[in-house]
Amino acid sequence: MLKGAIEYAPSTFEERGAAVAFTTPLLSQTRVRRGERSKLEVLIPSLSQGMGIYVVAWKAVPDMVSMTMHDRYLHDLIVKEDACSPHEIRRATLKAARRGLAGPQAAQAARRALEEDEEQSTLTHYLLILAILKAVGLESPEMLKAGIDTDEGQRLTRQLMTRAAESLKMDATLLYSRLADIAAVTAPVGLARSPRPGRLTRGLNDLKAFRDSMTGWANDVPSDAAPVAQFCAEVAQHTIAIGDKVLGDFHRRVEAIGPLMRDWDSEIVRVRAQAGRMAWLLDGWSHITGAWEVAQAEDHHQQAATVNDLFRILPLLPRKESSRDFVEDAKQVKLAHRRSVRMLEDWRTGQMDIDAIRRIEAVKARVP
Known part of the structure; x- marks a missing residue:
């Protein structure tokens, strides 16, 4: 259809x-x-x-x-x-x-991404333990000095977490279970005070850089693709504005870890919903920001072709997520897009395009 x-x-x-x-x-x-x-x-x-x-x-x-x-x-x-x-x-x-x-570089990038996921999960779990202990007044310099990955550090951690569970009036096993649930939900986004931003937070920052670069290109490069680039920047900005609000609300709820533990049934639903919304908001943008970064090494002609390609796959926000109708705005950009495509004489035909495949593989060679 x-x-x-x-x-x-x-x-x-x-x-x-x-x-x-x-x-x-x-x-x-x-x-x-x-x-x-x-x-x-x-x-x-x-x-x-x-x-x-x-x-x-x-x-x-x-x-x-x-x-x-x-x-x-x-x-x-x-x-x-x-x-x-x-x-x-x-x-x-x-x-x-x-x-x-998809090539050896993409394979290496995938392995790095999986390793970073594991490292981020471990870091998030550790920071959440510290947050719970702080919330109940059980901060321990001895545990920090020993390190959580040592036998002594783990012994101290178990001891302190048992006391924290008593303070929160819950079973220690339940506390550990809930902590694992929060860590799994939080790791892709990242904690506000984490020394390493989560993958989705980095994606939001990449989108801000893309918006700025695309706006600059539209203003500096005379091309039929300039209105298309400006539209891409506007869609990115609208996504960023919503993403910043979602991220702020997510971090506030996770940082209030005491109330989160006490009001678990209602609060964990909200935390999961905000994390999921961040993932959906940024879905598809990592390829776009990566493709534009790869295009920076190309000439203006190829950059214009990339802009037109990105317009084709732009993640417009669904109606229920946005107060602005980008579909109506896209109608105004469509004519400029078609003029630019005809000028470049470069469009998808359905046949194997080796150069295009290589450009896509170059994007995949970046850590997702």
Whole structure:
């Protein structure tokens, strides 16, 4: 089924779907979601020079498009795991990249990303233990000096956490369980006072840099793509404004760890919701910010082509998430986009484009 890209505007993040990091140019950053009867389907924008979105059954994609080996493996993995949230799609993407099917640099980047995830999880868990102890007045210089990764440090930690559980009037096992739940939810975002920002916080910072760079390019480079670049910057800014508010609320709730533990049933739902909302807000942007960073080494002609490509996959906010109708604004940009595309004589044809695949793999070589 074909829907016009400008007329089509999802109401929710789930309807918009999660972006998939395929290396086949035609499929790059297409979105997967649950359709009728909960079956996976993919949204493929602009199969021709028209502005359209095809809604295709997920299992039918390999029959429609000539896919790289990496993409066939990733496609099968998503079907097998029935994945369609940003977290699930990222996990499948890292599994595929780690096998080396998108090149050795992408494999190395995937391994680094998984290692950083593990390190971030450990750091978050440790900082949350310190926060709980501080909240009940049990800060311990001896534990900090010993280090939590030593036998003595772990003994002191268990002793202090048992006392903290008593202070909070709960079983120590329950306290540890809730701590693990909070750490799992918090690690991708990161704690406000953490020496290392979480992956999603870094993504929000990257988006701010992208907004500034795209605005500068639109002002400095005379091109038919300049209005398109300005529109990309405006969508980024609107996403940033919402993201800053969500992040602030998330950090306030997690920092109030005593009330979070006491009002667990209601507060953990809110914390999970804000973490999930951050993931959906930033879904698809890491490829865009990475692609624009890679394009900085290119000439203005290739940068203009990149701007047009990014417009095609721009993560417009769903209606329920935004007070501004970017779909209406996109109508004003569409003519400039088409003029620029015709000038560049560069558009997706569905055939294998080796240079385009290499550019996509260069983006994947960055740590996700």
